[in-house]
Amino acid sequence: MTGLTTMPFGDAAIMIAGGAEAGARERVRAVGRALERRMPHGVTELVAGLDSLLIRFDPLRTRAESIEDVIRLLDETTGVDNTVSSTAGRTFTIPVVFDAGAGPDLEPVASELEQSVDDLVAAVTGTMFNVVLLAAGMAPMMEGGRFDRPVRRGTQPRTNVPAGSIMLAGQNAIIQPFPGPTGWRVIGRTPHVVVDIAREDAAAILPGDRIRYRAVSRDEAERIGAAFLSPDDGPMGSDR
CATH class of the missing domain: 3.30.1360.40 (Gyrase A; domain 2)
Known part of the structure; x- marks a missing residue:
């Protein structure tokens, strides 16, 4: 093979x-x-x-x-075909709260990378991630991180990570659609819903889409609320 x-x-x-x-x-x-x-x-x-x-x-x-x-x-x-969806190429700007409450691994990951928390947040928000697949629960998994070294997975998996958690491992990121366990490092949380099984289009994000993150305060996240995520040029926007 x-x-x-x-x-x-x-x-x-x-x-x-x-x-x-x-x-x-x-x-x-x-x-x-x-x-x-x-x-x-x-x-x-x-x-x-x-x-x-x-x-x-x-x-x-x-x-x-x-x-x-x-x-x-x-x-x-089978030839390698990078055309993965009819909606490939959409861009999402996702608001994220980056603090110890929303991201319990934020400070440990920054320490591991030998940088400040502000520098880590700047590295994450300054990156355009590319969604490469939907993992379990239609979780959008993306690549494109430019960290000084790959982010290690947690030594002890977390048993119940909240929905909307933004997580890192290696040079990759993923969004947790539903509460559940994970071995990825949790650095923040978005108020947006990225998967809604009651909708016909249950997954807001599909392979081929592009993701950038935007740091917001807890007050701004509360104002945004748990709206279903839409692309930057969508009818609802993404509360950029």
Whole structure:
């Protein structure tokens, strides 16, 4: 397999991972999009990571070897296509409260990077992040950070992070759509709703979109309220 490796992940899942060669991450995503378009017999769920893809299957309906054959064929025949959605290219400006209450890891991450909290906030708000995939719960995962070194994951995962939390790991960022556990470092929180399962368009942000963050006070965040996020040129704007 060119650039990709597969490995068992328990008795009912396979993990695809990119190798070290250039373009491996893009190949993982291309294979994942091909699988989404036509799920193989017995496959029950796809869980995407930044450079990996977990394929869960029903062992009573298919075998790991059959799925590996499909992956191998897709890897050989699927071209890397960076067109990931019909709305790709939208820009969102997301207000974020950066303080110890909203971001319990803000000061520890700044210390880890050997900079002040203000410098870390400036680095985050001065970056245009690119959304590369929707993770579990339709959480928008993005890349593009320019920190002096990759941000380490937490040594002890947090068990219940609030919805709207802005989190870092490596050179990447993610927004927590619903309360839940995470091993990413929590540095702030947006008042906006980024996923609303009651809506037909449940995810406000899609792969291919661009994200910039804007620091706001708690008073301003309260004024904005829990509105569903819309792009900068959308009918509601983003409370820039």
